Amino acid sequence: MKSIILLIILVAAGIIGLSSALYVVDETEQVIILRFGEVQAVKRTPGLNIKLPFVDVVVTLDKRILRIDAPPVAMPDIEKENLVIDSYARYRITDPVKFRKTLRTESNARSRMADIVTSSLRTEVARRDRIEIIGAEPVLNPNGSQLVDSEGVPIFIGTETRGEILLAVLADVRGQVQEQDLGIEITDVRIKRADFPDEVTPSIYTRMRAERNRIASKFRAEGDEKELKIRADADKQSTIILAEAQKTSNEIRGEGEAEAIKILADALNKDPDFFAFRKSLEAYNNILNTDTTVILSTESDLFKYLQGPYATQDHGKDID
Amino acid sequence: MYPPGGPVGKQPEINLEDLIKQIKNSFSGITGKFGKFGFGGILLIAALLVIGIWSGSGVYTINPGEQAVLRMFGAAQGNPIAQEGLHWWWPAPIGKKDVVLTTETRRMELGFVGTDGGGSAAVPGESLMISGDLNIVDVQMVIQYTIKDLSNYLFKVDDPGEPERGIAPGSPDGKTLKDASEAALRLVVGQSSIDEVITEQRSQVESETRVRLQEILDSYETGINVVNVKLQDVKAPQEVQDAFQDVLRARQERDTKENQALAYKNDIIPRANGTAEQKIREAEAFKESRIATSEGEADRFESILAEYNNSKEVTRQRLYLEAMEAILPGVSKIIVDPETEALLILGGNNSNITPIPMMPGTE
Numbered sequence: 001m002k003s004i005i006l007l008i009i010l011v012a013a014g015i016i017g018l019s020s021a022l023y024v025v026d027e028t029e030q031v032i033i034l035r036f037g038e039v040q041a042v043k044r045t046p047g048l049n050i051k052l053p054f055v056d057v058v059v060t061l062d063k064r065i066l067r068i069d070a071p072p073v074a075m076p077d078i079e080k081e082n083l084v085i086d087s088y089a090r091y092r093i094t095d096p097v098k099f100r101k102t103l104r105t106e107s108n109a110r111s112r113m114a115d116i117v118t119s120s121l122r123t124e125v126a127r128r129d130r131i132e133i134i135g136a137e138p139v140l141n142p143n144g145s146q147l148v149d150s151e152g153v154p155i156f157i158g159t160e161t162r163g164e165i166l167l168a169v170l171a172d173v174r175g176q177v178q179e180q181d182l183g184i185e186i187t188d189v190r191i192k193r194a195d196f197p198d199e200v201t202p203s204i205y206t207r208m209r210a211e212r213n214r215i216a217s218k219f220r221a222e223g224d225e226k227e228l229k230i231r232a233d234a235d236k237q238s239t240i241i242l243a244e245a246q247k248t249s250n251e252i253r254g255e256g257e258a259e260a261i262k263i264l265a266d267a268l269n270k271d272p273d274f275f276a277f278r279k280s281l282e283a284y285n286n287i288l289n290t291d292t293t294v295i296l297s298t299e300s301d302l303f304k305y306l307q308g309p310y311a312t313q314d315h316g317k318d319i320d
Numbered sequence: 321m322y323p324p325g326g327p328v329g330k331q332p333e334i335n336l337e338d339l340i341k342q343i344k345n346s347f348s349g350i351t352g353k354f355g356k357f358g359f360g361g362i363l364l365i366a367a368l369l370v371i372g373i374w375s376g377s378g379v380y381t382i383n384p385g386e387q388a389v390l391r392m393f394g395a396a397q398g399n400p401i402a403q404e405g406l407h408w409w410w411p412a413p414i415g416k417k418d419v420v421l422t423t424e425t426r427r428m429e430l431g432f433v434g435t436d437g438g439g440s441a442a443v444p445g446e447s448l449m450i451s452g453d454l455n456i457v458d459v460q461m462v463i464q465y466t467i468k469d470l471s472n473y474l475f476k477v478d479d480p481g482e483p484e485r486g487i488a489p490g491s492p493d494g495k496t497l498k499d500a501s502e503a504a505l506r507l508v509v510g511q512s513s514i515d516e517v518i519t520e521q522r523s524q525v526e527s528e529t530r531v532r533l534q535e536i537l538d539s540y541e542t543g544i545n546v547v548n549v550k551l552q553d554v555k556a557p558q559e560v561q562d563a564f565q566d567v568l569r570a571r572q573e574r575d576t577k578e579n580q581a582l583a584y585k586n587d588i589i590p591r592a593n594g595t596a597e598q599k600i601r602e603a604e605a606f607k608e609s610r611i612a613t614s615e616g617e618a619d620r621f622e623s624i625l626a627e628y629n630n631s632k633e634v635t636r637q638r639l640y641l642e643a644m645e646a647i648l649p650g651v652s653k654i655i656v657d658p659e660t661e662a663l664l665i666l667g668g669n670n671s672n673i674t675p676i677p678m679m680p681g682t683e
Contacts, residue, residue, distance in 0.1 A: 136452020
């Protein structure tokens with residue numbers, strides 16, 4: 001029975017001792033082994049390791065890319081106009097020992113680095129104008145005026161100036177980190193947001209509204225212009241069509257008249273005297289009506305038989 | 321990315337019987353001392369039971385679309401395992417396994433949050449941004465992504481996670497993805513004008529954002545593959561919405577006016593053509609009828625003339641007398657004998673006295 005208890009004690013002691021002598025470095029971690037505060041070893045590769053039980057202390061640090069989230073800060077640009085810039089950075093701990101000496105903890109590193117990133121960004125932003133920070137510039141005509149599209153809106157073209165700003169900030173921050181020997185590597189600095197300060201926003205909205213109103217009235221004027229042009233053109237064409245038709249019509253009518261006259265005249269010319277005779281008779285018929293009184297001589301041809309069955313010889317001689 | 325059933329790490333085939341035999345042998349000394357019914361026997365059975373349960377907990381399954389990354393004492397073992405089916409890996413504290421659905425398309429919303437019941441609520445802080453022409457634009461975006469490298473996804477990036485989206489700490493699709501998405505989207509929008517973002521070049525903004533976002537994510541080795549970036553509701557901010565709507569209205573009014581004018585044109589010109597045709601046809605009809613009338617008259621004259629030429633004297637006389645016969649009954653007549661010099665009034669109203677030629681053909 002004694003040996004059983006002994007066995008249990010032995011096993012328990014073995015487990016405790018073993019667990020104290022062994023430590024695991026995870027894929028995501030790096031560790032420093034401290035012996036009485038003194039750095040004994042740095043392990044950056046994952047796996048099972050042995051240390052002096054109860055004496056060596058394991059300090060675990062992250063090996064992954066870590067996040068620095070700088071708070072949004074109003075920064076004046078070169079024209080002293082504020083933009084609220086929200087930035088972030090990423091870093092990783094490259095030298096755990098230095099990191100432990102200088103920044104000590106991740107939360108401390110976060111706030112220290114956020115300060116460094118913000119101040120570096122502030123410096124860089126103060127050298128640039130708003131257009132460079134936002135990232136697009138107006139396209140200019142050769143004469144220096146802004147190029148506009150068909151709607152009268154200025155055309156902008158994207159630039160890589162924001163990238164340049166960030167590269168400059170990254171270089172600056174890296175320099176400071178190196179100088180202060182912080183044991184970290186800044187991998188990236190980015191502007192997450194760049195916004196107008198709240199107090200500027202209403203004036204931006206006013207400008208946007210004015211610009212839209214301008215575009216809208218341009219559209220409306222264009223509508224009127226197009227309508228008037230098309231209608232005027234249609235009226236013009238219609239008038240021309242009708243006038244030309246009138247012209248053609250008159251020509252045709254004239255031709256008809258001319259031909260009719262010619263045909264008739266050709267026929268009548270075969271005996272102008274007979275025509276005159278007949279036409280005169282017709283005319284008398286039309287001229288003389290019930291309102292007319294005619295004085296007729298009994299010596300006229302018409303009445304040459306009025307006074308006897310034999311006509312006086314001197315009448316009608318002129319007929320031939 | 322990984323050949324199906326590819327390198328499977330160091331995954332020892334565990335034969336449970338061998339294991340029990342080994343354990344039996346190692347304990348045989350003790351069991352010998354205590355005999356078959358002793359305390360040692362109970363201890364052995366208990367130990368076997370514990371070991372059995374422990375090693376049984378190492379069994380896991382890989383479902384379609386899932387991958388597993390294995391760790392032994394914290395160190396990753398080879399490439400992720402993609403082969404579907406039952407697997408075994410050392411349980412804690414020796415081994416660790418992460419089984420993750422990698423092919424599933426996940427999504428992240430930016431500028432709005434989907435609410436229960438299919439609606440969505442805007443997040444103005446995220447959605448309002450400055451466009452390149454220094455206007456403010458309201459952009460809502462959805463990012464769809466998968467995991468393309470599970471080892472990187474698990475081991476390369478720390479992240480505070482986003483519990484509201486169900487992202488656990490440590491997964492790079494939490495704050496890391498969100499930060500990068502905002503940075504990429506705002507960079508691209510900052511390079512475009514508001515009109516390009518709202519209407520003309522949405523798809524270009526989408527693809528540009530996708531490329532930028534992927535670049536950032538790759539530079540952090542997140543193992544995330546951005547499948548798609550979709551702009552959702554992209555509009556002018558609420559405060560100036562009416563002015564933007566008015567532009568749309570004005571554009572439509574312009575088009576309407578143009579169309580109405582074209583309709584007028586399409587109405588009036590064919591009508592004019594019709595009227596013109598009508599006029600010309602009328603003129604032609606007039607021409608033909610005048611010619612026909614003339615020809616008729618000419619024919620009539622010619623035929624009469626032919627007859628007249630046959631017997632001139634008689635015809636002339638007859639025509640004259642017939643005409644007089646037709647004319648005189650209707651008129652008042654005063655017949656005078658020049659020799660008597662007396663007027664014989666035959667008819668009533670004699671106000672108009674018209675001389676009539678004494679002889680036909682003498683005028």
